[in-house]
Amino acid sequence: xxxxxxxxxxxxxxxxxxxxxxxxxxxxxxxxxxxxxxxxxxxxxxxxxxxxxxxxxxxxxxxxxxxxxxxxxxxxxxxxxxxxxxxxxxxxxxxxxxxxxxxxxxxxxxxxxxxxxxxxxxxxxxx
Amino acid sequence: xxxxxxxxxxxxxxxxxxxxxxxxxxxxxxxxxxxxxxxxxxxxxxxxxxxxxxxxxxxxxxxxxxxxxxxxxxxxxxxxxxxxxxxxxxxxxxxxxxxxxxxxxxxxxxxxxxxxxxxxxxxxxxxxxxxxxxxxxxxxxxxxxxxxxxxxxxxxxxxxxxxxxxxxxxxxxxxxxxxxxxxxxxxxxxxxxxxxxxxxxxxxxxxxxxxxxxxxxxxxxxxxxxxxxxxxxxxxxxxxxxxxxxxxxxxxxxxxxxxxxxxxxxxxxxxxxxxxxxxxxxxxxxxxxxxxxxxxxxxxxxxxxxxxxxxxxxxxxxxxxxxxxxxxxxxxxxxxxxxxxxxxxxxxxxxxxxxxxxxxxxxxxxxxxxxxxxxxxxxxxxxxxxxxxxxxxxxxxxxxxxxxxxxxxxxxxxxxxxxxxxxxxxxxxxxxxxxxxxxxxxxxxxxxxxxxxxxxxxxxxxxxxxxxxxxxxxxxxxxxxxxxxxxxxxxxxxxxxxxxxxxxxxxxxxxxxxxxxxxx
Numbered sequence: 277x278x279x280x281x282x283x284x285x286x287x288x289x290x291x292x293x294x295x296x297x298x299x300x301x302x303x304x305x306x307x308x309x310x311x312x313x314x315x316x317x318x319x320x321x322x323x324x325x326x327x328x329x330x331x332x333x334x335x336x337x338x339x340x341x342x343x344x345x346x347x348x349x350x351x352x353x354x355x356x357x358x359x360x361x362x363x364x365x366x367x368x369x370x371x372x373x374x375x376x377x378x379x380x381x382x383x384x385x386x387x388x389x390x391x392x393x394x395x396x397x398x399x400x401x402x403x
Numbered sequence: 404x405x406x407x408x409x410x411x412x413x414x415x416x417x418x419x420x421x422x423x424x425x426x427x428x429x430x431x432x433x434x435x436x437x438x439x440x441x442x443x444x445x446x447x448x449x450x451x452x453x454x455x456x457x458x459x460x461x462x463x464x465x466x467x468x469x470x471x472x473x474x475x476x477x478x479x480x481x482x483x484x485x486x487x488x489x490x491x492x493x494x495x496x497x498x499x500x501x502x503x504x505x506x507x508x509x510x511x512x513x514x515x516x517x518x519x520x521x522x523x524x525x526x527x528x529x530x531x532x533x534x535x536x537x538x539x540x541x542x543x544x545x546x547x548x549x550x551x552x553x554x555x556x557x558x559x560x561x562x563x564x565x566x567x568x569x570x571x572x573x574x575x576x577x578x579x580x581x582x583x584x585x586x587x588x589x590x591x592x593x594x595x596x597x598x599x600x601x602x603x604x605x606x607x608x609x610x611x612x613x614x615x616x617x618x619x620x621x622x623x624x625x626x627x628x629x630x631x632x633x634x635x636x637x638x639x640x641x642x643x644x645x646x647x648x649x650x651x652x653x654x655x656x657x658x659x660x661x662x663x664x665x666x667x668x669x670x671x672x673x674x675x676x677x678x679x680x681x682x683x684x685x686x687x688x689x690x691x692x693x694x695x696x697x698x699x700x701x702x703x704x705x706x707x708x709x710x711x712x713x714x715x716x717x718x719x720x721x722x723x724x725x726x727x728x729x730x731x732x733x734x735x736x737x738x739x740x741x742x743x744x745x746x747x748x749x750x751x752x753x754x755x756x757x758x759x760x761x762x763x764x765x766x767x768x769x770x771x772x773x774x775x776x777x778x779x780x781x782x783x784x785x786x787x788x789x790x791x792x793x794x795x796x797x798x799x800x801x802x803x804x805x806x807x808x809x810x811x812x813x814x815x816x817x818x819x820x821x822x823x824x825x826x827x828x829x830x831x832x833x834x835x836x837x838x839x840x841x842x843x844x845x846x847x848x849x850x851x852x853x854x855x856x857x858x859x860x861x862x863x864x865x866x867x868x869x870x871x872x873x874x875x876x877x878x879x880x881x882x883x884x885x886x887x888x889x890x891x892x893x894x895x896x897x898x899x900x901x902x903x904x905x906x907x908x909x910x911x912x913x914x915x916x917x918x919x920x921x922x923x
Binding site: 278280281293296316342345346348350352394396401 | 456
């Protein structure tokens, strides 16, 4: 990594936004596994492994699996957020590896939200 | 694979609630946690993409240190570690203090039972903390920062280390930051687990390699802190709030919260506060809410109320230094001054909800016993006073307390608040004093009637079979570890031998079908 100048910040913003955005980044779906201490202790690592396995098995190159911190509702961990192009992100709670597989098949692959495991849809009020 | 269309999204929306229809998320507003669940904390680029380090660029290119400090004073941001001291004033005092070098310290020694706000902020967004420290360093004229983080937070420490490395790689820490000629670097110092080391002077003593004991603070740490140099100590959440204030301006920040800080930074509580909402509440978790929200909204709307249809009893704010607030005060707006007025404190943000099954004497005893173990022992009122209070509370719980125990507790508590050297001691009696203030009848029931109304204190209760309800299923007989319950015959109630009973409560727990075991 080279040392940044002030003007370089904007370039990173642009590049990162582009690569993370579902339309422009060549990604159709994004699965975020929430891995704060609360998530990890509730079994989020297994959830992450399963999500990665699902993606590898499906052979799809346009699904991104990433991690993030606690989503706030610690008592309902492990949690993931699934976001598809043109769809609001959906938070799933109380997950197991079987549930992840079902969410992958029905929501990530076919676009149908798995209501029974879904908690909430949309984004939080930020700033 | 089919592409999802907007149409599908519309039809699904009715089935899964949106954020604005969902109690837990509806009233939250994320400032310190603005990136929670959104960015990958290990990737600095994702932080930058959400306006990260933009505030750094702004202060380094367009603001003088004095302007930064003025902006912070105008914002009315007050210390989120619990003290509530105006951050801008602290920065100004530290800048004006004679002596070089000056140090920036971040207090991440979060130790209150049930509190984990700082851990979660670091785990979600470590760069927000680093950037806050960086801006403070520029404003104060410091080139060296430390994060004092407790050893029990391995994931947070690991993420901080990665974040510091990444920031150094980009030249956002180190020499000549962003090519603007300002130098600042941060190191991590791990605390070994003493609760008292969250106190500013004890924290600094510990960093210097001395025993973590507080000293008198008539000499302020902003003037004589770490290695006797001017030191600015803020909490994790305070630093995490700084970048947005600089970017969006103090005026924006003052639109959130209570009071008026235009003339006096103590005039209100601005911005948001992160709380860890735990205990007897349906939605346990981390919430960030605008100051001025009522406790009722936090407990019942965000927290989703009390599980099992039980009755709300009290909420404890501010950890072992805080107080217990009863139901009659649930409409209290949450801000520094209101909470202090009722005998509690904002504290760092622990919020423990209690229901009718919690005994307030037992709760007070828990906190006092915690502090007995954590008192550093330097001064007498705290060292001996807490022990005395602990033994008085134990007597009350065991039914051996004499009349006058309450006034003795009050007297000890008062002495502790007036004569202790540091905040650990001077606030230690709060859980006891507030429970006496709001639940005196429960203390009196323990002492005079030898009864624990909540059915918690083992010495004062007995488990009894309600004969009319018991069908003699013998489930409790099988579960009783003492063999204290005798099966008579099918259809006849079982009998508990009170001599053998150790009051473990297993019979009560297993009899969910008939509810034939009573605590009396």
